[in-house]
Amino acid sequence: MTTTPTAVPTTTAVAGGIGTSPLRPDGIPKVRGEFAFSGDLHEEGMLWGATVRSPHARARILSIDPAPALAIPGVHAVLTQDDVPGRKTCGQAVKDQPVLADGETRFWGEPVAVVAADDAETAARAAAAVAVRYEPLDALTDPGEAERQGSVFRTMHVVNGDPDRRGEVVVEGYYETGTIDQAMLGTEAGLAVPDGEGGVDLYVATQWIHEDHEQLYASLGVEPGAARIHLSGIGGAFGAREDLTLQIHLCMLALHTGRPVKMVLDRAESFAAHVHRHPSRMWYRHEADPDGTLVRVEAKLIFDGGAYQTTSHAVIANGAYFAMGPYHCESVDVVGIATRTNNPPNGAMRGFGAVQVCFAYEAQMDKLAAALGMDPIDLRLRNALDAGDRLPTTGQVIEGAFPVAEVIRSLAAMPLPDAGPGGDPRHLPGGAGLTTTAADIRRGVGFAVGFKNIAFAESFDDYAEARVTLTPDGLLVETAAAEVGQGMVTVLQQIARTATGIEQVEVAFVDTAAIGSAGSTSASRQTQMTGGAVLEAAEAVRDEALRRAGGGTLSGEGVLRDGVVVATLADVLAEGPITELVRFRHPPTTAPSETGQGDLHAGFSVAAHRAVVDVDPDLGLVRVVQVDTAQDVGKALHPAALVGQLEGGILQGVGMAVMEELRIDDGVVRNASFTDYLLPTILDAPDVEAVLIEEPDHWGPFGAKGVGEPPTISSTAAVVAAIRDATGRDLTRAPVRPEDVAGV
Amino acid sequence: MIRLTVNGIEHTAEPAGAESLLATLRDRLGLAGSKDACEQGECGSCSVIMDGELVCSCLVMAADADGSEITTVEGLAPAGELHPVQRALVEAHGVQCGYCTPGFAVAAAHLFEREPSPSADDIKEALSGNICRCTGYGAILRALTGLAGEEP
Ligand code: FES
Ligand code: FES
16 A cells, blocks of 8 residues: 555545435434433432422521431431532532532522432432421522622623714613523433442533533542543533533432432422523613714623522623624723622523623614614614624624624515414414404514624633544544534534545444543534534544555545445555544634733624514513524534524524513522423424525634524514514513513 | 233333322333423423323323323334334424424324324414424424425
C-alpha cells in the first residue's frame, strides 16, 4: 500500500446522509414499549428509594428522628446531611445547594432525608414516617424585596453607546412572565448499583453525565473512577435535567446499603425536584427617531432565581445580552438582576433567559410601531441586524449567518389561514362544549422575532468529545452526549455517513469512564458540538482508510476505484484498527467586561413567529389557530426532525402564552400536578407551517446551526401579540389568563 | 389474588391494597411498556385496552381488573411485527423522546379499531387524553391522518 494519497479523498453518495430524513434508530423500540427509560430499570435484589422533602418555604430543622421509619419492616436506611460522605453541597457553577438540608430548609420541596426500603410503597411510607421537627421561619419570596435587601446571585449592567442619545418617540412598558415548568414526560428516575469495592454505577436520565459525575464523586467522597454514570433512556429534558436531583441520593443509599437502589419521582415530586423557568419582571423604555430608527433602549430585568444559584448567573446574563432583540440601536443600558429568595430554585429551560425578554421587547416594538404610526413589520425590518453588524448590547461583531431580515420577510410572505373558525364547534375557543358562538369570535394576528446564542458563552471552555471507529461492517460512533429525544442520534449517523460514504453507522452512548465529556445537551449545542466532533473524527477515519488502500472512494463495501472494490473494510483493517478520538471546540469566547462588552458568544440563531388566534373577549377564551415560523437553521441536516423541533418548541411557547404557570404562594407550589398545571393537548395545538432559511453557519457541521431553542423564544410573544390584536388589551403578562382577556 | 389475561396470556398477581393496574403491569408482570407520567389520568402514557375500552391504567385499581382482558403496547402486534399505527408513528417521525409513544400507540390502535378512516378532528378528539411534550403533535397527527387516508 502506498503511504501518500494519490487523490483528494472522496466518498460515494450514501443513503441516509445529511439533508435526508432517515428513521431514528430508537423509533421502533420506543413505539413497541421496549425502550428502557431510566424509570424502567430493574436489578435483582434492588431496594427502592424515597425522599423526605421540606413542607415549608423556609424553616429551621430542630431535629430529625429516623427511628419511626426504621421501625417499619423492610426499611434499610434513613440518611441525612450527616451521612453525606464527601462535599455536603452541590451545584453547577457554585456549590451552594446542600445535598440534603443542612439545618435550615430554604425552599418548599427541598430534600431533607432519603430512605431505602424493600419496595416503593414501603419506601414512601418510611419517608412519611421520618420525624422531622421544623421551626418555620420568615420566607423571603418577593423578588422586589430581595433586590432591595441585596439578596442577589448576579447583577448585570450592560452599557453601550452614547448615554445621552435620545429619540423623539418614546414608549415605556412593564412586563411579567410566570414560573414555567419543563414538564418533560418522564419524571426523574435512576438506579444505583454498588460494585462491592466501594464504587458505584449510576444509571440515570440526565443532560450531561460528566458534569453530574464531577458533582457526584465529590459528594460521595470517592475517587473519580469509583463513581461511573451511564445514560439511561431519557423521557425529555428541556433544561430540567441540567441540575442534579436524585443522583447523589441514589448513590449514597446504594453505597450505604450495599444493594442496588432505584428511585422514581412521582409527578408532584418532580415539580419540586427540578428547577423551573425564571419568573420575570421587566421594565423597558424604547426611544426612536421619527423615521423608526431605534436609538436607545433602557431596561431593568429582575429574574427570580429562588433559593439556590443553579444557572441563574447565566440565565440573567442571557436576559441582559439579548434584552433588546435582533435590532440595531445606538445606545443601550440594561440592568439585569437574578434575585435569591425562598422560592423554588429556577434555572435552565429551553430558551434560557431569551424567552422572557423577547416577550417584553417584542411587545415594546409593537407599541413603538403604533406610536410611530408605522407598520410593525416595517419597523422590525428597518432595524434588523445582519451578519457583520455589532450586537448593540455586547458590541460583538456577528460572525456567520444572521439573516434577520430574511426571516422576517419570509414569514410575512406566508399566506394567512382562512378568515374564521368555520361552522364546526370543535374549532371554536373552548372547543365542543358550545361555550361560545362564531359570532362572538374576534380573530387576531401577532408577529414576533427572537434570537439567542448557540453553545456555551462568556469564555467557558466548551468542548465535545466523540470517537469514531471503523469496523468490518461500518462505523461505530461513541459519545457521552445525552439523546433526550431531540434526534441527535440520527443526526450523528447522518454526519458520519456523509463524511465517509458508509451507510452502516451505530451510535453508542458510553459512560463517564469510557470517553471524555460531550458537554451538555442544552444551549442548542449538540448538533454543532458533538456533530462537529463526529464530523472531524469520521473524516480522519475516512482519510486513513483511503490512505491504506492507496486512494479511491470509500463506501460501505470498502474502498472503490473506478467503481470496483479494491479493498473491503476488513482488508483495510488488516493493518490494525482505525479509530479517531476528537475533542471539538467552537471558536473561543471572551469573558464580559464590567459593562458586559466582549466577544461573548460563539454564534447566534434567529427565528420569527406569526400567530393567529380566535378569541371570545367576553368569556376570555382563546384558541391558537395557527403559528407559522421562519427560522435560521444554517443547513437542515434532518428536515423531518427539524420540523419536529419547531413544532414541539412552538407548542411549549403556546403553553406559556395561554395556560402554563406554576402557581406559588409564599414559596409554596399550589399546582404541582398535571391536573392543575395545564399542558397543551393535541386539541390546543395550532397548525404550523415553517420556512427554513438555510444560510451556512461559520462553524457548524455542513453549515448547520442548533435549532432546539429558537422555536420557544418568540412563539409566546407572537401568541400574546395576537391576543392583543384581537382584544385591544395591553396584556403585559404571560401566561395570559382568561380574566386578563375578559378584563375582569 | 387476581387473574388477568394480558396480551392473550393468563396471569395471576397479588396486588397490594389499592395498587393500580399500571403498577401491577409494570412491577409485577414485567410489562414496562406502559408508562407512568402523572398517575392522575391526565397524560395517557399508561393507556391500555381493557375489555375493549381504552383506560388509563393508573386510574384502574388492579383488584377491579380481576378477570379482564388487557391489551398493552407490547401486545398491539405479534412479536417482531408492528401494528399499522406503530409503523405510521415511526415513519412519520412522530416519536421523539418516546415516553408518550406507547400511550399514543394504544389510543390510536383503539381508535382505528372502531373507526378505520377517522377525520383529523376525530383523531384529535380521540387522542386529546394523551400528552406529548416533545413533538407538538404535528408528526403524530400526520402519521395517523396518513393512515386514515386523510389530509392532516
Ligand atoms: S400516568 Fe396514567 S394518565 Fe398519566
Ligand atoms: S415524544 Fe416525548 S413526550 Fe412525546
